[in-house]
């Protein structure tokens with residue numbers, strides 16, 4: 001709590017939870033809450049013509065970020081951008097083909113890596129940071145603003161394959177065949193991601209999330225080496241500059257023991273959980289060490305109806321008394337009916 005004049009200003013409830021407190025109601029936001037399930041997003045996307053134009057034009061990025069806040073009043077806004085902005089600003093070419101996902105120039109050897117920049121191209125990043133400042137200025141005080149980046153492992157999988165793949169075999173193979181190159185790529189991404197998050201926090205983000213969407217394809221030892229270690233280095237580099245930085249890690253597909261180890265090694269304030277995790281087992285393993293964010297199956301939200309109600313009730317019950325931030329277990333899908341999102345919000349808020 002802090003005082004502004006004679007008014008007492010409450011910390012936004014998402015930040016209360018990240019500080020380890022149990023807010024008087026459960027905070028709620030959704031991964032990919034700005035996106036194709038919203039008609040107002042589709043309209044602006046058609047006007048911009050291209051996804052990256054949305055990301056790099058502050059007027060658009062601000063507007064798209066605010067759309068789900070205006071419509072639903074979520075407790076957090078997440079910067080509208082993409083994890084692949086980092087390789088783009090390191091010099092990789094990047095495009096998003098309609099219906100096909102991202103395409104990047106590949107980085108598969110030490111000499112490819114030498115061709116990239118050492119530091120992020122500020123002509124790209126500054127536009128994202130301008131959007132961050134403007135979003136913070138436009139948001140209500142009680143709504144937290146989240147910045148983000150991809151975890152080095154997940155970003156590396158796209159750089160090595162040049163696209164998404166079902167099991168990230170190209171990156172896994174590269175880590176086995178050429179560990180010297182792979183380690184150097186991860187190092188470059190650790191540095192760049194830490195600088196990027198520091199920039200976002202300085203520009204006005206209240207907390208940041210690190211998305212490790214492909215953590216689940218790693219064996220336990222590789223998970224330690226390529227997911228936990230790089231994230232721990234990012235957290236300490238960010239906190240060397242901003243000691244009280246609030247950081248959430250989302251290692252999708254991680255096991256209970258993997259998550260427990262990650263929290264211990266990184267000191268993050270919160271962990272994102274996908275829908276496959278055993279919530280009771282996780283709570284038991286983690287105790288009250290950090291905030292728990294998640295974990296409704298995005299398909300349950302598409303299905304709607306009584307199954308949705310039942311799943312929400314079970315989730316709320318399992319995390320009762322915990323520093324819980326309600327979210328999905330992964331991003332909302334484009335085909336999700338808006339009425340189901342409204343039903344979910346009403347049920348969580350009771």
Ligand SMILES: Cc1c2[nH]c(c1CCC(=O)O)Cc1[nH]c(c(CCC(=O)O)c1C)Cc1[nH]c(c(CCC(=O)O)c1C)Cc1[nH]c(c(C)c1CCC(=O)O)C2
Nearest residue numbers: 031032033034035051078079080081082083101211213331
């Ligand atoms: C792996 C990953 C990416 N991007 C991201 C991840 C990690 C989270 C996850 O696992 O989903 C993160 C991301 N991407 C986007 C955000 C914006 C903030 C939010 O609302 O959550 C965030 C946080 C917008 C986006 N990023 C993308 C879109 C769709 C672009 C469009 O409008 O056509 C949006 C709204 C494109 C994107 N971007 C990426 C892929 C694979 C794709 C294509 C698949 C798809 O279309 O959903 C890379």
